[in-house]
Amino acid sequence: MPSPMYGDMDFLLDEASVFAFLADCDLVDEMEPVPTISTTSHCGAMSTQSDSSSFCITSEEPVEKKKSWRQRRKEEILNLRDEVKQLSAELQQLKYALGVHSRYRQSKKIKAAKDSSPFSSHASIWENTAQHQANLRSISEQENTNLRESLEYHIQKAKSLNRAVKRKLRAILMSPEMDMINQLQHHSKRATPPLNNEAVFNQLKVGIDELYGGLDIFFKQVGMDQLSRSGLQKNSMNSGARMTLVEFLDSYAIPFDLLQIEKAIWTPDTADSEDPALFFMQSATDDNTRMISMGFPFSLEGIDFSIVMRIVTRKYVEKDRVVFITRSLIEPSIGPLSFVETNRRVLLRGEPSSRGPTTIILTHREAVSYGDLLSSDMTGCPSIEIGLKTWEGFATQYNYALEDKLIRTSSK
Template sequence: MMACAIGGEMESLQATLDFIANFDLPQVGLQNETALLDVINEEREQLLALGERLEADVSLNTLTLDKFSHGSLRGDKNAGKGSPTSSHVDVASLATDAPWPEASAQVADAARAKGETNVTDLTLWKGVASRQLALRRHAEAMNAKLRDEVVAQAKYAANLKRMLKRRYSDEMLELVPIMNRGRIVEDKATVNSHRILDELLGGTDYVYMGVDALLAKKGMTQVPCPGSMKKHHSNTVDGLFLEFMDKNQVPFGLRSTTNAVWKAFQAKKTRAGDHVQTKLCAQDTKPTETAMTSYMSYTCNAAGHSTYVQERRVARKYVEPDRSVFVGRALIDPTSRSVGFLGLLFQESLVVVVRRGEPLASGQEISVIESYMWVTRCDDGKEEAVKFREPLFTDLAVNGWDRKLSLFSQTIENILFDGAVSSAM
């Protein structure tokens, strides 16, 4: 009896297995039940992720999976005890529900066609879109800031260009008439100023005749060596305006020092940018062995006023056995481009005496240079000339002539030392 029952169960099991073999089940190895359950659970999780609208289908597939896993694969005892007819019915129902992967794929395709999206995908793309939006807004803000900076730079460049253009125009308007006038005055000077230059040269002889008395009267012996003194009479309208005295000694012989002083008389007497802004317009110097004539014109900008200045200079050299005397005279005529003659004249006189000094213990020759410069002012009382009586202009004049005399002394020393270096090489 027992043998008959066992034989019936074996026949039922064999029929079930033969029936299942006719279906295309996943090739996962039925002997490994754990691997098959993992595959089924993974498919079930995919179905659950389709959304709330697929709950009915997911439930149906879950029931099918439960039947399949518990009733067939795990060999439920109740299934084995039934008759072959009931077993065939269960297997038939299982066969009806078996193709659930294809059904789930069809459902997923339908949901995708209707525009339904996975919730996980929605969350992921929402985060990506949020970050992209933030980056876009940041880029737009940076672009707006850079655009404003570019506009500001363009405005600054335009303003700078306009300022430079205006400055260039002002300089051209200022210089072109002055340069033209300078050429006209230079032509007139070459033709009509011989009389003025001759008068200035004639005055040098008169100064040379009384040079010793002049230096003694002004107190040259009281000036230390090296040292300097200056006096200025700012309130003078007509008469003595400035006085400068300078004494220095150089380690060179009388002849070398005499030649250096004569070269310094022919050099430029002003240094650009010292006390005012100057621009040379014309210069003509004609030196000889014992005399020199010079004409120079330049623009002078000081205290907001532009002035055109003409200088006529002469100098003469007197050589004696134990000393050399130099006398220089100049007539300075400032004019204005808009007004013309200002009614103001300055006459500059310079006396330089070079004599032998006490030699050093080593036998080195010493030459002593004594310089005395004085400036007289002639003011006819015009309104334009009265402006130059203000302390601002008088201070500029004092500083200008003081530096001119200092430059003259430095030029002498430079010529001497350059000559010594050249001869030693």
């Protein structure tokens, strides 16, 4: 019969075998060897007592359990991802600091790191947004300015057309009076073309170049630069043997190009030469000089008479302006007096704008009489006051007629 001591030893061996088996199972699962748990038996000294003797076995020491291979790989991947995010944020911050912007916008924004770098990145984004908004505002202000100028230009065009329509309506309403003028033409003494046109033209040409040479000084003396953009100023009549009957200073703005107006002034209107109210009309052009001889009936204060005019116009083309100097000899069929009108007309380009071209016409007109107006016998002649008012109307009608001609030519 075996002793109790050998039975305890068998049980201890079986328990050690179980622990070793469990350690082998953990090794298979974790792909890593796990050290076996050592069981150290310390045998105490056998008691000298007579009743029994026994072995002393110490308890197992606790061992820390290691992480598996998959867990360690997962933690490494997560750590690497965090490092990639942090490095990407720092790289983006350096790009904004150096002014380097990506050509294509990123589809996703990189999350900012926990340090101070996100604040500078967001500040750069807001600065770019503010600059973009400022550019858009500047573009909008420029577009508003262009639209405002275009509106003013079309308003000016509409006013010109409105004036043309009103003048056309007045002409239609005055058609019965024109019929009376035609009847007057048949009953009145018809004027014939004068035979001394060449001598008169040569006389009118004298001094025109000198008038052009002193134009700027003359305009400054008469105060042409003090006129408003569109206005007519009339000066008082002077006295003297060769007295100035009337003097006009005029500034008129037309929404057409300078070259268009130059052509309209210089080119004779075919409608004028075919006007049945004219007795005759002859014209000739020599280089920069144009000469016209014409006769037509006239009625003033119920007095019917005819007028013969010889007109010489010389054109001077400069870089930024065109100058016309005109001298006209006016000979009424009644009264002892004849008149000479001198016309200085300057075409200037208006301020450049996107709404279209504008031309400023500066005109100085003066008329003098040959003979003493006070001592001359004016019996049967219209009063001087009515004649001056009519002359003022001619100065205004010239601008309107020129504007009508430009509208007709531009609509073709």
